[in-house]
Amino acid sequence: MKKLIVGAAIIDVTPKKPMFLHGYPHVERTSEGTHDPLYASALIIDNGENQIGFCAVDVIFISKEITKRVRELVEKSTGIAGKNLMISASHTHSGPVTVTDIFYDPVVPAADPEYIQYLISKIVQAFVEAFKNKRQCKLAVTTADSTGVGGNRHSISGVTDAEVPVVVLKDFMTDEIFALSVIHCMHPTVLHEDSKLFSADFPGFTREFISDSLGENVVLLYQTGPSGNQSPRHFIESNTFDEAKRLGDLLGNRIVKSVLRLNESDYQDWCSLHIQSVEVNLPRKEFMPLIDAERKVASAKDKLDTMRRNNADAKEIRTVECDWFGAEENLKLVKMMVNGDLENVYRDVLPAEVDTVTVDKFHFVFLPGEFFVEYSLSIKEAASEKVFVSTLSNGVIGGYIVTEEAEADGGYEASNSIFSAKGGKVIVETVHKMLG
Structure with a gap:
């Protein structure tokens, strides 16, 4: 008789010392304590034929090197094939530096080697404990609606993807829920540069x-889906913990209601498990001449100064401020291209790993970068079965993967990308082929 055996574990990965908080450009920001812990949460699913592991970590990025080391160590400890392990970052902007700065910001220090080793050991521990905690279980997949928990950061009426997949695991004997896995297409950025405490941001309150x-x-x-152009910016009154709690509770309430609506017939005590992985090279962006990059910085700064003098709306100022940050980063990239340093970046981040995990009739896609939400919708629309997309998984690829429209507009995200918007289409086509 086939059985579904699943284990879960959660491990605190909060740094034990003050560290630079990574996420806001050109801001020197060192932690002064902890508001809520950062966690690595792991899940091992074993159907007797295959074992697949997932880990969601409350940090801004997971590098290819971290992924490689964790996979090696977990395979050695558990026998689970390293390629069957998916590791995703929640992308909180109130956590430590975990990769050498991919936004080319001179303010951001290199990742602390001591913390990186600590983080690797804790992620491995989470996987191993989940492996040891395996018990017979039942599984169901449902969705929740995240409308109102943020939206498009360029326009309050812009494109969003409010569908939140929820994988529910119940103990087979006791019928008690012991784990949930969710993917939400939203930047966890309620807290801004004035907050100097470690925090998972609103997903931490969702967990509570x-x-x-x-x-x-x-x-x-908690995993983050394609959200390069998604944030709470137009949906909050302040960048406070109270607002983070309000959004976190709103999302948590939606998830809980969806889970409690499930009937016993929605659960199954066995399911098929399949995994695919391919590596993809992405088309590089064509950078503007150095003189144009310098003019772009001057123009963005002039516009920002004018808006500040005229006391424009704070949210609109923030958008233009980000455009200025992007222009500065674009200038840095152009200089790196001219002197040849950008080749080292491409060598480090390519090829991009694309993974699909199929659980029964549900497909979960794992991508390594910050994609605009339009790519999540494109992947879903062409699929004949339910597909959900997790990003910031198993590595970083440098900046954003924007749409062609955003690339033409030349805003913040397009400015600090090192790949052409055509890369998004390459990824979408790759996923469609993988899913047949």
């Missing part, structure tokens, strides 16, 4: 809400 509602031992894996 679910724990309070479904049981303190429920492990939540």
Whole structure:
């Protein structure tokens, strides 16, 4: 008789010392304490034929090197094939530096080697403990609606993807829920540069809400979907912990309600598991001449200064401020291209790893970069079965993968990308081929 055996674990990965908080350009920001812990949450699914592991980590990025080392160590400890392990970053902007700065910001220090080793050991520990915690279980997949928990950061009426997949794991014998895995297409950036405390941002409050509602031992894996142009910017009144809690509770409440609506017939005690992985080279961006890059910085700064003098709306100022940051980063990239340093970046981040994990009739896609939400929708629209996309997984590729429209507009995200918008189409086509 086939059985579904699943284990879950959660491990604190909060740094033990003050560290630079990574996420906001050109801001020197060192932690002064911890508001809520950063976690690595792991899940091992074993159907007797295959074992697949997932880990969601409350950090800004997971590098290819971190992925490689974790896979090697977990395979050695558990026998699970390293390629069957998916590791995703929540992308909180209130956590430590975990990769050498891919936004080419001179303010951001290199990642602390001591913390990187600590982080690797903790992610491995989470996987190993999940492996040891395996028990017979039942699995269901549902969705929640995240409308109102942020949206398009360029326009309040812009494109969004509010569908939040929720994988629910129940103990076969006790019928108690012991783990959830979710993917939400949203930047976790309620907290801004004035906050100097380690925090998972609003997903941390979502975790608390679910724990309070479904049981303190429920492990939540929170993953971020394509959200390069998604944020809470136009949906909050302030960049405070109270606002982070409001959004976190709103999302948590939606998830809990979706879970509690499930019937016993929605659960299954066995499912098929399949995994595919391919490596893709992405088309490089064509950079503007150096003189044009310098003019772009001057123009963006002039526009920002004018808006500040005229006391424009704070949210609109923030958008233009980000455009200025992007122009500065674009200038840095152009200089790196001229002197040849950009070749080292391409060598480090390519090829991009694309993974698909199929759980019964549900497909989960894992991509390494910050993609605009339009790519999530493109992948879903062409699929004959349900597909969900997790990003910031198994490596970083440098900057954003924007749409062709955003590339032509030349805003913040397009400015600090090192790949052409055509890369998004390459990824979408790759995923479609993988899913048949």
